[in-house]
Amino acid sequence: MPQIAEELSRLLGRQVLYEHRTPAAQRAQLLGSGLTAFDADLLLGLDTVFRASALAETTSTVEDLTGHAPRSVPAWLAENRDVFSTSEPVRA
Numbered sequence: 001m002p003q004i005a006e007e008l009s010r011l012l013g014r015q016v017l018y019e020h021r022t023p024a025a026q027r028a029q030l031l032g033s034g035l036t037a038f039d040a041d042l043l044l045g046l047d048t049v050f051r052a053s054a055l056a057e058t059t060s061t062v063e064d065l066t067g068h069a070p071r072s073v074p075a076w077l078a079e080n081r082d083v084f085s086t087s088e089p090v091r092a
Contacts, residue, residue, distance in 0.1 A: 007074050011081050023047070 005018035021029065023044055030040035062070040071079070 004073060004077070007077055008084055011077060012084060016084075 001018045001020075005016045008016040026047065027040050027044055030043060031037065035043070062068070077084070
């Protein structure tokens with residue numbers, strides 16, 4: 001996530017901050033945004049899997065399904081730059 005915030009900062013020409021939260025703080029944030037406890041815990045579980053790099057395996061699934069090579073994260077961010085353009089402060 002810090003690398004994504006860095007790439008967004010470069011693309012947007014302004015600083016995008018990533019604020020790491022403890023699992024407890026993230027759960028409180030998710031619950032405070034209106035998610036149910038089940039949904040918050042599900043997202044926290046996904047965070048744990050990503051942190052452990054359990055999903056870091058490289059596969060050919062995207063290309064097999066679409067017939068096109070997958071885009072890199074920087075390429076996807078560049079293609080979707082307008083989604084992230086706002087006049088308000090951005091925290092990733």
